[in-house]
Structures are given as structure tokens and as C-alpha cells.
Amino acid sequence: MSAPSHAPQPQAAQPQGARPQAARPLRAHPGRPLRGGARVPGDKSISHRALMFGALAVGETRISGLLEGEDVLATAAAFRAMGAEIARGPDGVWSVAGVGLGGLSEPDDLLDMGNSGTAARLLMGVLAGHPIRCFLSGDSSLRARPMGRVADPLRQMGARIETRSGGRLPLMIEGAEAVLPIEYDLPVASAQVKSAVLLAGLMARGATTVLEPAATRDHSERMLRHFGAELRVEDRPGDLGPAVTLVGEPELRAADVAVPADPSSAAFPLVAALITPGSEVRLPGIGLNPTRTGLFATLKEMGADLTIENERVEGGEPVGDLVARHSALTGVEVPPARAPSMIDEYPILAVAAAFAEGETVMRGVGELRVKESDRIAATEAGLAANGVSTRSGEDWFSVTGKGPDGVPGGGTVETHLDHRIAMSFLCLGLAAQKAAAIDDAAAIATSFPDFEPLMRGLGAEFSGEAIDD
Numbered sequence: 001m002s003a004p005s006h007a008p009q010p011q012a013a014q015p016q017g018a019r020p021q022a023a024r025p026l027r028a029h030p031g032r033p034l035r036g037g038a039r040v041p042g043d044k045s046i047s048h049r050a051l052m053f054g055a056l057a058v059g060e061t062r063i064s065g066l067l068e069g070e071d072v073l074a075t076a077a078a079f080r081a082m083g084a085e086i087a088r089g090p091d092g093v094w095s096v097a098g099v100g101l102g103g104l105s106e107p108d109d110l111l112d113m114g115n116s117g118t119a120a121r122l123l124m125g126v127l128a129g130h131p132i133r134c135f136l137s138g139d140s141s142l143r144a145r146p147m148g149r150v151a152d153p154l155r156q157m158g159a160r161i162e163t164r165s166g167g168r169l170p171l172m173i174e175g176a177e178a179v180l181p182i183e184y185d186l187p188v189a190s191a192q193v194k195s196a197v198l199l200a201g202l203m204a205r206g207a208t209t210v211l212e213p214a215a216t217r218d219h220s221e222r223m224l225r226h227f228g229a230e231l232r233v234e235d236r237p238g239d240l241g242p243a244v245t246l247v248g249e250p251e252l253r254a255a256d257v258a259v260p261a262d263p264s265s266a267a268f269p270l271v272a273a274l275i276t277p278g279s280e281v282r283l284p285g286i287g288l289n290p291t292r293t294g295l296f297a298t299l300k301e302m303g304a305d306l307t308i309e310n311e312r313v314e315g316g317e318p319v320g321d322l323v324a325r326h327s328a329l330t331g332v333e334v335p336p337a338r339a340p341s342m343i344d345e346y347p348i349l350a351v352a353a354a355f356a357e358g359e360t361v362m363r364g365v366g367e368l369r370v371k372e373s374d375r376i377a378a379t380e381a382g383l384a385a386n387g388v389s390t391r392s393g394e395d396w397f398s399v400t401g402k403g404p405d406g407v408p409g410g411g412t413v414e415t416h417l418d419h420r421i422a423m424s425f426l427c428l429g430l431a432a433q434k435a436a437a438i439d440d441a442a443a444i445a446t447s448f449p450d451f452e453p454l455m456r457g458l459g460a461e462f463s464g465e466a467i468d469d
């Protein structure tokens, strides 16, 4: 495919406090095919971890391909406030001068984690091993999300944590002088909780074990090894996830990180191409870690013309180039066991399902209710506003497909500060009968600051207005 390659300029995302208060509606117009190549930004999960492990290591870590979205910049700001030197070079490569394990100093102000659950929860794990007192908060979406799932094991390890009622932010955390190693049976399949316990375990004398109910993304494990930690991952019987054991007090040594492109961000141009007639897009260097690729497997089962080329390993993570073409899709039942490997992709899968023939049923997805928004409710409301029927229960939902040409569109969707709801419904608007709008595009900057120019480079048409119903 000899299509023009679109390389957006990195934008310096704004600090949280500087985000404009006025909502910025955005409308996506149908009728144009998406064609060409586009570089989606670096993986959010890996970017947070690269900054954090770099800050805890001894020496200078260089990070290429770092996601420069608000969530990751919140992590960078927090570690800077605690003494790590973090800077972006003119070539776009970031450098982190680590303070060494246990070397963070008390910040003189609240740490604002913005919209980012990953930043807040992983940071709590780090702080559990530092005998300093920190105060964490975030935006209204993050302040509504459960932190007790992280506070509980960290208290067992010796940290003192005081949350607002309901285990919510803001919270105060004072780390332990001597962290206790524990064996922790995770009550929810959450890579964030697993990672928080392992990060606290770095500072423990002895081995910390996390038992996962189902395998979740293993970027922390891969990167801990990359920085020199000793880690054992043992399979367990049946559908159970592995037992992950970390030996405490390793010497973390600076290590360069090449961040692959984020499969969760790739999902948006990819699904937009699948549902928009005449489309063909190529997305190079996408992370293909098997703990992240559930959406691609599901789309293929739905009949998507989706191919992976040039599979290779870069920076310890499998990557490949994705090519997606407009496809006739059929509804499927998504197995609950697949949920952890595509937990962030259900809103955009639901959009793909709206353009399929037949019903798509997604079970075992109760965790979606505590993401940046209640994503089951937000997705159902967005689909209803655009003429698509859904059904749901506490931990499942289904979408009744309208077929490739049958999605009416014409609605304005409430995004609830949720970047993935925002991008999903802009994708819907590109292929519906009538334009669809979102009430506020600001949240997109948390994970994909260049979403609009990148999609425009592929042929998408957006304009800055809501739709009056």
C-alpha cells in the first residue's frame, strides 16, 4: 500500500490544572474512506512503568516512543516532585535520572494524578515502600474510582493509608520503614493492583507473591526483569492466572526502554477502518503482547479483514504492523476469560458490533463499571443516542447490530471525562448514516493527544460542534 504516512508532531500536553474548563464538543462526519498509514502513540501502560522504574533505578534511563499524553505526564510530574530528574530531549527521547530504590523525597504539595488510575495506583505501590508522607488526588473521574483494592494489600505490607470515605481519593499515604513481604490472592483481575503490590515488594526484605485470578497484562513483570529484578512466574491450574513472585531489595539498574505503539490506541483507527466503506489503514509497530490482544482475536472472529505483518520483538515486547480493511462483520459472544486482555477495548468493540449483523454479547466485564467512567452505562447511552439497541446486566452487556449501513447516528454522546468513550463515538460517527458528536473532546488528551490530526490524516472529517437533538 503506497499511502502517505502521517506523522503527527508531538504536542506538549497541558498540565491538568491548565485544561480549559469549557467543554469542547466535536462532531465526526460520515462519508469518507480512511486510507493510509499512521503512527499511533506509545503504549500508556508501558510509558508509566518506564518512567517509574527509571526513577527507582540507579543511573540514567532513556525512553524512546514515550506516550506524551496527560496521564503519563502526571506520572512524570509526580516523580519530579519527589526528586527524580525527568526531561524530554530535542529528539523526543526522554531521560530519567533515577534516585535509586527508596530514594524518593517527600513532595511539598499534593500529587495530582489527573485522570489516571494507573498513575495513582502504581504510585501508591511505590510510596508504600518510602517512609515519607504524600497526598494524592485527581480529577472528578479519578476521585470516583475505587482505591481500596490497592490500599488493602499495601496496608498489609505496612503502609498507612487514609482515604476519603468509600476508599476514594484524595488519600494520604505514609510508607513503611520496613515493608513486609506478603502472598496476596488478588480479589480482582487487575494489573494495576498486581503492579502496586509488586512495586511495594521491591522495598520488602524477602519475596512478595501475587496470585492472579486470571492473567492480566504483564508489562511490570517484563520491565522489572529488564531493570535487573529477580522474578518468578509460575502457571497455575485451570483458568487461574499465574503466581508472580518478586525477590525484594534488588539492585535496579537503569535500562533503556523502547515503547511500542499502544494496541489500545490502535483500536480506534483500526475499528474506524473496519466499519467505514472503502477504507484500508496500516498501523506500524503496534504492541502485540498476548495479554493485550483480545480485541484483535475478537474482531477476527467477527470476520474482520485484519492482518498482522512483520511480527518482531522490540524492547522485550512483541510488535507487528496491523493492516485493516473495511469488512462485513458478524456478532459474536466474547468469552469472559478474554476480558483482561481487552479490558479497555469494550467501548470500541461495541461500536464495531453496532455495524455487525446480529448480536454481540460481552460477559464478565463488571470491571468496566469502575473505569474512567461506568463504561457499560456510557457505551449503552452513546449507542442509544445514535439509534442502536443494547441490553445489559451488572457484569455484561450486548449490542444488537444494525448491519454495515444501518447505524442511524445523529446523536451527541456524553463522554464523562472518559477518553475511550470520546474516541469510540467519534469513530461511530465516521461510518453512521448521519454525523455523531461528543459533548467534550478534552479527555482524549489523556491517552491520544494527536487523535484528531492522525485521524484527519487518514481522511476523517471532524468539526467543532455538538448536535442539537
Ligand code: S3P
Binding pocket: 044, 045, 046, 118, 189, 190, 191, 192, 193, 195, 216, 217, 343, 344, 367
Ligand atoms: C492498566 C491496567 C488496566 C487498564 C488500564 C491500564 C495498567 O486496569 O484498564 O487502562 O497499565 O496496568 P486494571 O488492571 O485495573 O484492570
